[in-house]
Amino acid sequence: MDADGGTEFPILCETCLGENPYVRMTREKMGRECKVCARPFTVFRWLPGRGMRYKKTEICATCARLKNVCQTCVLDLEHGLPVQVRDAALSIQETVPRQDGNRRDYMAQAAGRLETVGGAADYSGRAQPAGREMLKQMARKEPYYKRNRAHICSFFVKGQCTRGSECPYRHEMPQADPELSKQNIVDRYHGNNDPVARRMLARSAARDDRLAPPEDRSVTSLFVRDVDPSLTQADLTAHFAAFGDLKSVALVPKNSCAFVNYKTRAAAEAAAQAARGGCVVGGHALRVGWGRARPKGPQELRGPSGDAHASDRAQGSGGPRIPAPPGAADGGMYPSQDPTAQGAAAK
Numbered sequence: 001m002d003a004d005g006g007t008e009f010p011i012l013c014e015t016c017l018g019e020n021p022y023v024r025m026t027r028e029k030m031g032r033e034c035k036v037c038a039r040p041f042t043v044f045r046w047l048p049g050r051g052m053r054y055k056k057t058e059i060c061a062t063c064a065r066l067k068n069v070c071q072t073c074v075l076d077l078e079h080g081l082p083v084q085v086r087d088a089a090l091s092i093q094e095t096v097p098r099q100d101g102n103r104r105d106y107m108a109q110a111a112g113r114l115e116t117v118g119g120a121a122d123y124s125g126r127a128q129p130a131g132r133e134m135l136k137q138m139a140r141k142e143p144y145y146k147r148n149r150a151h152i153c154s155f156f157v158k159g160q161c162t163r164g165s166e167c168p169y170r171h172e173m174p175q176a177d178p179e180l181s182k183q184n185i186v187d188r189y190h191g192n193n194d195p196v197a198r199r200m201l202a203r204s205a206a207r208d209d210r211l212a213p214p215e216d217r218s219v220t221s222l223f224v225r226d227v228d229p230s231l232t233q234a235d236l237t238a239h240f241a242a243f244g245d246l247k248s249v250a251l252v253p254k255n256s257c258a259f260v261n262y263k264t265r266a267a268a269e270a271a272a273q274a275a276r277g278g279c280v281v282g283g284h285a286l287r288v289g290w291g292r293a294r295p296k297g298p299q300e301l302r303g304p305s306g307d308a309h310a311s312d313r314a315q316g317s318g319g320p321r322i323p324a325p326p327g328a329a330d331g332g333m334y335p336s337q338d339p340t341a342q343g344a345a346a347k
């Protein structure tokens with residue numbers, strides 16, 4: 001290990017490394033200052049695949065090990081999640097001091113400690129079972145190579161690119177997200193004030209809210225939204241019968257929803273619990289929540305709060321709703337990972 005904590009090979013997530021694990025890297029000792037601790041470190045550069053853009057390490061190996069994150073994208077190595085999301089799930093307190101004075105000493109000590117221990121910080125080992133479960137559900141399961149794509153062609157954007165299919169840059173229009181463009185690597189590293197993380201946590205909280213068992217134990221039905229038109233009552237029955245005996249499954253194609261009524265509370269709770277990891281039937285993701293208490297008199301089937309805006313409220317964190325950036329549906333992304341990010345265009 002080098003004095004700066006650097007090694008023969010950088011600490012990278014699968015996505016940043018690219019599809020070919022034998023990729024050639026250039027290595028520049030003391031090439032730049034780490035964006036987190038400001039100490040000079042060994043910078044690696046490589047091309048993660050055809051049609052991709054060159055990548056480089058942004059933070060030093062010591063900083064990366066301390067938080068078990070990738071030296072380039074600063075996402076958690078084990079789950080591909082923002083530090084803020086991981087630490088919220090695991091209830092980890094900030095331990096790396098932000099202030100420059102303390103940080104120098106801290107980093108020097110930390111580097112020595114890591115050298116003796118020799119490994120990355122063990123994060124998920126410390127987690128409570130619920131936190132570990134949450135991470136498992138939110139984790140990105142596959143590498144996401146799209147993140148490494150070439151930058152957008154700035155000439156194309158102005159309608160002036162003459163290189164056509166020979167152009168090494170992408171010919172598409174950029175889509176910006178104003179809130180996301182304000183994020184920075186230091187905040188993401190420390191897990192503070194990270195808009196992508198906030199959005200992921202809000203989504204997870206909304207799902208947990210919908211799936212918390214209602215106090216009224218007479219409720220034994222689930223309300224299912226986003227039912228794709230291609231799904232049949234038989235599809236839903238086949239899926240939900242796995243958790244216990246069904247009383248009925250009522251599909252309402254007009255509203256893309258369904259009511260799944262169980263004979264017992266235990267079965268409904270089992271189905272709701274299973275839906276915490278997301279519910280996918282026939283390749284379509286469904287939103288599952290608890291139904292309401294049955295009204296007295298003729299049976300009336302309604303959504304959890306009986307109005308069309310319930311899901312909107314449940315999703316939001318109170319602020320204005322922000323349109324998701326491209327790629328947000330599968331976990332969110334940062335401008336620094338987004339080839340269309342400002343300041344990153346070709347030339």
Ligand SMILES: [Zn+2]
Nearest residue numbers: 034037060063
């Ligand atoms: Zn550093």
Ligand SMILES: [Zn+2]
Nearest residue numbers: 013016070073
């Ligand atoms: Zn990475």
Ligand SMILES: [Zn+2]
Nearest residue numbers: 153156161167
């Ligand atoms: Zn072009």
